[in-house]
Every structure is written in C-alpha cells, then in structure tokens.
Amino acid sequence: MLVAARERLIVALDVPTVGEAEELVEALAESTVFYKIGLELAVAGGIEFAGELAAAGYHVFLDLKLHDIGNTVERATRRAAELGVSFLTVHAYPQTMRAAVAGRGSSDLRILAVTVLTSWDDGDLAAAGIQGSVAETVARQAAQAKEIGVDGIVCAAAEAAAVRAIVGPDMALVTPGIRPAGAAKGDQKRVVGPAAAVRAGADYLVVGRPIIAAPDPKRAADAIVGEIAAAAAI
Numbered sequence: 001m002l003v004a005a006r007e008r009l010i011v012a013l014d015v016p017t018v019g020e021a022e023e024l025v026e027a028l029a030e031s032t033v034f035y036k037i038g039l040e041l042a043v044a045g046g047i048e049f050a051g052e053l054a055a056a057g058y059h060v061f062l063d064l065k066l067h068d069i070g071n072t073v074e075r076a077t078r079r080a081a082e083l084g085v086s087f088l089t090v091h092a093y094p095q096t097m098r099a100a101v102a103g104r105g106s107s108d109l110r111i112l113a114v115t116v117l118t119s120w121d122d123g124d125l126a127a128a129g130i131q132g133s134v135a136e137t138v139a140r141q142a143a144q145a146k147e148i149g150v151d152g153i154v155c156a157a158a159e160a161a162a163v164r165a166i167v168g169p170d171m172a173l174v175t176p177g178i179r180p181a182g183a184a185k186g187d188q189k190r191v192v193g194p195a196a197a198v199r200a201g202a203d204y205l206v207v208g209r210p211i212i213a214a215p216d217p218k219r220a221a222d223a224i225v226g227e228i229a230a231a232a233a234i
C-alpha cells in the first residue's frame, strides 16, 4: 500500500464539543491528517464540523454506523456524500449495505461495513442471539460486503489477515481497537498493537483514547505513526 504512514492513522475525535475537537486538530496538525467524527461529536455539531474539516482539506471519516430501513439509509448516505467526507460507516447487514451503496452512487464517498464491534467477544455475540464465533461472523459479513460492492471493512486487526484473504487487495481494511504497548484497553476486548495491525494487513488504524486522552496527544500520535512507518517498511 502506497499511502504514507501519517495518512494511515485515523484519530477518533471522541470529545464532547466542536471546540475541543478543533483544539485537537490544531495540536495534531503536523502529525495527522485523517479524523473520525463519531456519535458523541455528531450529536454536538460534529456533522457540520465534518463538512468544514473536509473543505479545509483533511480526510474525514464520518462514523455514524447507520442501520435502518433501506430507504432511510440510502437517503442519509446521499446527504453524507454531499459533505465531502471520505468514509461513512454502516452496519454490515446485507439490506443496509445495499442501501448505502445505492446512496453513495458514483460519489467519492467510500462505504465501510462495520462487522463485529471490537468491544465484543464470542460471549457478546451469543448474548445477542447471533450464532457462530467472532471469526466466523466477521468472515461471513466480509464476504457479503464484497459481494454487495461495499468499499471497505471495519474489523479488529486480529481478523485483518482473514478478511484480506476474503475481500482481496482493493477494499480498505480499517481497524479500531488499537492499543500501543502499555495503553489501557478500556471497553475494548479485541485489541492489537499498531505494528501488528499493519503487519496483519490493516490499511488504516483508528485510535481514540491512546491519543486524545494522552498528556501529550501529538507525542502519542507521532509514536504511532512511527510504528506504522517502521512496520510498513519491513
């Protein structure tokens, strides 16, 4: 993959206000160019902010994890495409993925299918009434996403190699649950270090708390970019 290491790190702006997100983007300006806006910031003005970041030349991942009736998903996806963001997430259910692909149309927006959340393990799947292990479920969803024409997969880096074998070289593999050595797991269950994620075939690494809650976010981001670069060079 020819994308520079600093473009492969996606910083999750999981903060309560646009003001705090702006401070982080400013602090990280020399280190990172790709930012994720998720549910917390989205409900606090983050969707408009996503459009502003994209207009300012940053890469933006709008993480809304859409899942609804097809008509609603298709129409919401069309509006997201107008924001100029790069990635939009939907849950990896066939009807939902088909609707998002229809809504994306021929725009530059890329649809990412969220498979089994990285905060889940086999027990959480069983509790939700879903049969099969995490590995089996992610594999099934990845095959369906490819068949439907989705642009990328969100999974734990632990599944990245298996997913790559299923979807081939063209779909983007985006992996949250990244934890540098010594970082707290928090609520994540399927965690992998940055270098191991790259070696497993992840294209993009999503990192929130290990950067945004660090005493020096720029230093934390630089260390991860360094790990990505070193692992990608091997």
Ligand SMILES: O=C(O)c1cc(=O)[nH]c(=O)n1[C@@H]1O[C@H](COP(=O)(O)O)[C@@H](O)[C@H]1O
Pocket (backbone or CB within 6 Å): 012, 014, 038, 063, 089, 114, 116, 117, 118, 119, 154, 155, 176, 177, 178, 186, 188, 206, 207, 208, 209, 210
């Ligand atoms: O879609 C996502 O980005 C996502 C999928 C998933 O399975 N797990 C997951 O953690 N995420 C997101 O990735 C980010 C991870 O944040 P940290 O755990 O703080 O690094 C959060 O913003 C999550 O919403």
